[in-house]
Amino acid sequence: MALKTQDSPIIPCVNCPLQHVAGLRPLTENQIQFMAGFKQGELYVAKGAQMLSQGVVSPHLYSVLQGVLFRFKTMEDGRRQIVNFLFPGDMVGLQGAMEDPLQHGVEAITEARVCIFQRERFLELFGTHPRLGFDVAWLAARQETSLDEHLTSVGRRTARERIAWLALFLFLRGRATGLTGRTYLNIALTQAQIADTIGLSIVHTNKTLQALRKANIIEWTADRIGIHDLQAAIEYAKYDLQPESPRPFI
């Protein structure tokens, strides 16, 4: 896959690579035309860079064109919780887009590229392209079900289940957006990030990861997630696999 680098030119919507991702529902000609006018620019985000900060009022709305990012909240005393991961096609800053300050930060796990849209023209989108508006609501609802699962994972799964669950979640989400290969998803999460996602301490995350490795359930190294027996992993994690209709994207 030819990755765009920091210096590559802005991708016109007409050539949007997301149009050809198997897990995403392509836009119509008409919709692409509109999006081309709606799109204000593009933002390159370096791996590990923070794209948005908690508390700021963002004048923009974004969607992920390339790469993987995560949303996180930090408490005043420094405790951090990663709440969600953003894959290609996901919207960023919808919450903040409704005039209130952003209640979470956004950071890139991989090198990433996001489209920038104008917030003040957002209502217009609903007026002139109801289907796109519907899709926005659809995406928001989908994020919500994703959070539901994350929450039950943190609230009700054991440490091992949680880690296996997270590996599967990322793996499958990557597969739906064309990032996951046959058995591997190339993504570099630190153990601190894993810990902050599933609500464990770093030390215990480390020990649990080792146990999972020994048990041959998942192969999670510094730079990739490997799952050799998908079915076994799903059962181990008690992953709630669901038939997904292809996602829309903006």
Add this chain to the structure above:
Amino acid sequence: MALKTQDSPIIPCVNCPLQHVAGLRPLTENQIQFMAGFKQGELYVAKGAQMLSQGVVSPHLYSVLQGVLFRFKTMEDGRRQIVNFLFPGDMVGLQGAMEDPLQHGVEAITEARVCIFQRERFLELFGTHPRLGFDVAWLAARQETSLDEHLTSVGRRTARERIAWLALFLFLRGRATGLTGRTYLNIALTQAQIADTIGLSIVHTNKTLQALRKANIIEWTADRIGIHDLQAAIEYAKYDLQPESPRPFI
């Protein structure tokens, strides 16, 4: 407040009581007219009754007219996680409304009353009333930030903080929808429900509740939540208080 009972007639949208709730942004004449046609009926849900079950494909879309409900997920082995609470004006089944089977159940905490809308006419709403479509997206986004907070609570707060946090959350949410009085919110949560919300065992929930009672932080009895010193409780729970613009409702 005059509560409607099971036998009271269906409330026409023109007289929608939510129009006068301080925390909600009233609909315009025009919007009410549309909603009146969009509304298909009303559903009375007895206290403790399950309104929707996990796994079903719901042909409808709902919004809460009166009462408080919660959404929950259950794992195959019975572990349960309450993911969200639904107060007047909240939408129910948005996730499921997008064609996929519902991934959570919905149960009423109090006697409740919900409006029933037709799912197949949902897209039409976006076409003819963009502002309402926008509001749907807004509500979904808001639910998401609510889940964000819930997730950081379960993932990163101590048991005491979690319970105090939940009390505050319900208390304030009730206040925004006119349910909370000066110092009390009349709502009957069992300790099992509290436990399933914050990811603790029942026993430990019980002991933590007692500790909080002794410490005089919150007064949480079988049928109501009392908070005497709001500021103190907020600090204790490390509650992330945010100025909220009035919610739209559908």
Add this chain to the structure above:
DNA sequence: CGAGCTTTTGACGGTAGTCAACTGCGGTGG
């Protein structure tokens, strides 16, 4: 080659889960 980060390890303590039994309460039926 050293600074700084991530990962790893071991020891220890505390928070939270499990088990089991008992209390209290409202509802039901004999």
Add this chain to the structure above:
DNA sequence: CCACCGCAGTTGACTACCGTCAAAAGCTCG
């Protein structure tokens, strides 16, 4: 009318999972 049942709440004992602390090892980068 009251015994009995079932459910919610409570208690204590024991266990184990997980967090904290501290230190070392491995890596990457300047």
